[in-house]
Amino acid sequence: ETGVTQSPTHLIKTRGQQVTLRCSSQSGHNTVSWYQQALGQGPQFIFQYYREEENGRGNFPPRFSGLQFPNYSSELNVNALELDDSALYLCASSGRTSGYTDTQYFGPGTRLTVL
Amino acid sequence: DQQVKQNSPSLSVQEGRISILNCDYTNSMFDYFLWYKKYPAEGPTFLISISSIKDKNEDGRFTVFLNKSAKHLSLHIVPSQPGDSAVYFCAASGRGGADGLTFGKGTHLIIQP
Numbered sequence: 107e108t109g110v111t112q113s114p115t116h117l118i119k120t121r122g123q124q125v126t127l128r129c130s131s132q133s134g135h136n137t138v139s140w141y142q143q144a145l146g147q148g149p150q151f152i153f154q155y156y157r158e159e160e161n162g163r164g165n166f167p168p169r170f171s172g173l174q175f176p177n178y179s180s181e182l183n184v185n186a187l188e189l190d191d192s193a194l195y196l197c198a199s200s201g202r203t204s205g206y207t208d209t210q211y212f213g214p215g216t217r218l219t220v221l
Numbered sequence: 222d223q224q225v226k227q228n229s230p231s232l233s234v235q236e237g238r239i240s241i242l243n244c245d246y247t248n249s250m251f252d253y254f255l256w257y258k259k260y261p262a263e264g265p266t267f268l269i270s271i272s273s274i275k276d277k278n279e280d281g282r283f284t285v286f287l288n289k290s291a292k293h294l295s296l297h298i299v300p301s302q303p304g305d306s307a308v309y310f311c312a313a314s315g316r317g318g319a320d321g322l323t324f325g326k327g328t329h330l331i332i333q334p
Contacts, residue, residue: 141321149310151322151323152321156319162321198264198322200318212257
């Protein structure tokens with residue numbers, strides 16, 4: 107059974123640029139959630155994708171957007187990068203049946219640095 | 222406004238003893254609670270969870286207790302081992318889970334030999 111994988115591991119961008127982060131979900135999982143973890147904080151929920159549609163969203167501006175593909179993998183896109191976007195970005199996959207999301211399993215994360 | 226609070230940034234416990242990590246929450250709509258463990262440069266690893274219909278769940282050395290009236294949960298690790306040294310996050314979700322997990326800031330557990 108393959109776990110959640112993310113790419114790239116590290117990324118350095120400059121303010122105003124755009125970035126795309128990628129996530130492959132764990133085998134058998136159909137739901138992907140993205141989180142932002144700033145230094146010294148717990149992960150914060152960005153959004154969740156189920157059946158290729160955004161299923162729920164946290165308190166993040168529209169310049170944070172995403173996609174889910176038919177194989178359940180996902181992308182997180184961030185436009186007009188700001189210095190405060192520097193963080194660890196975590197992807198989590200889970201199953202979803204009967205309107206409930208099961209336990210989320212996390213990937214290793216992508217460390218984004220914005221200069 | 223933190224809905225999930227872990228008030229101890231760090232905790233030091235002797236190897237072989239019990240580690241108790243605490244977590245408080247304010248949102249009455251939370252109905253599913255989880256504990257994750259995180260090593261540096263890795264993603265959080267799921268440890269154990271509990272539904273709001275239960276007050277205790279046990280898995281090997283790990284036990285989670287839920288006190289709904291106090292909006293408090295705790296994770297007990299017995300006996301504590303050196304490999305347990307990590308940051309522990311408490312997380313909660315509402316019914317359906319589409320609003321994602323709400324995390325505390327974490328407690329750094331250090332197991333002393």
